Amino acid sequence: MAAVRRMKLGSQGLEVSAQGLGCMGMSAFYGPPKPEEEMVALIHHAVNSGITFLDTSDVYGPHTNEILLSKALKDGVRGRIELATKFGIDFTDGKREIRGDPAYVRAACEGSLKRLGVGCIDLYYQHRVDTRVPIEITMRELKKLVEEGKIKYIGLSEASASTIRRAHAVHPITAVQLEWSLWSRDVEEDIVPTCRELGIGIVAYSPLGRGFFSLGPKLTEQLADNDFRKHLPRFQKENLEHNKKLFDRVNEIAAKKGCTPSQLALAWVHHQGDDVCPIPGTTKIANLNQNMGALSVKLTPEEMAELEFIASADGVKGDRYMSNFATYENSETPPLSSWKAE
Structure with missing residues (x-):
């Protein structure tokens, strides 16, 4: 298999593998936690293969995914990887709260x-934006953590263009994590151009449409009862019938190309630019190897145009999340002048 190329993520000096590994599904949200030994072996296989950019969050579990990674990072592995984690979704007392107040930022980091x-x-993201706290306040605390050597680079996830601008004015943002795939293209309008204007790297999560571009509608038959994808609007029966057409077309183009539909979907994200790093997640070594194969799938301008045509706005039915979920669309924070420290 070809070597995984390296890329500069953002303009602050961070360098990562051109494809990362999302670790969430190993521990949380996509069915029951997977066997620890197998997941450590998977992470080691990824790193030995050149996939060195590992993505986790304190909310995955909560906490258990970070603990799993700590076991995988022993015996010299830490020095070979770029480690990203996130804060901001607090599950204390069993209720979900988004927090960006300074005391919480610091406690979460520790x-x-x-x-x-x-x-x-290496890279510390605000996972979701606290709309009660001016983004400048959250960023000031993150800046202090950089100055103290506890984090190297700052990232944002699911932040609007204006929030990104305000945050970047306090301390440079290295990367913005956003959902970007053949069935999630809304970020292309405002957020991606803003990142490019400011020299911020783009980390694409769920680049395979949460597994949809691997198996199509069949995926839903294999989901465990506690898999959060069962509740997502795009996986509901009425929308799935429509979305199957997109998968079928991707499958047809992939067959002509001699690759799998998931490799084609992932290659499309890679072709968005040298500043984009997709982080597909998996719990199987065979799938990891297949995802790495996407790095050598070359798409012509005609193939890109065809994929973009079939994946246009009316190509997909259903929202990305349930209506009560925080996304960049409801991430505006109050002005700095409104903040009164408690």
Whole structure:
């Protein structure tokens, strides 16, 4: 298999593998947690294959995914990887709260450092934006953590263009994590151009449409009862029938191309630019190897145009999330002048 190329993520100096590994599904949200030994072996296989950019969050579990990674990072592995984790979704007392207040930012960072067993986090994202706290306040605390050597680079996830601008004015943002795939293209209008204007790297999560571009509608038959995808609008029966057409077309083009539909969908994300790093998640070594194969799928301008045509706005039915979920669309924060420290 060809070597995984390296890329500069953002303009602050971070360098990562051109494809990362999303670790969430190993521990949370996509059915029951997977066997720890197998997941450690998978992470080691990824790193040995050149996939060195690992993505987790304190909310995956909560906490158990970071603890899993700490086990995988022993015996010299830490020095070979770029580690990204996130804060901002608090599940204390069993209720979900989004927090970006300074005391919480600091406590969350200390907690992640301890669970991961590391002295410094390479890339620390605000997972969701707290709309009660001016983004500048959250960023000031993150800036202090950089100055203290606890984190190297700052990222945002599911943030609007204006929030990104305000945050970047306090301290440079290295990367913005967003959902980008053949069935999630809304970010192309405003957020991607803003990142490019400011020299911010783009990390594409769920680049395979949460597994849809691997198996199509058949995926839903294999989901465990506690798999959160069962509740997503795009996987509901009335929308799935429509969305199957998109999968079928992708499948046809992939067959002509001599690759799998998931490799084609992933290659499309890779072809968005040298500043884009997709982080497909998997729990199987065979799927990881297949995802790496997408790096050598070359698409012509005609093939890109055809894929973009079939994946246009009316190509997909159903929202990305349930209506009560925080996304970049409801991520505006109050002005800095409104903040009164408690």
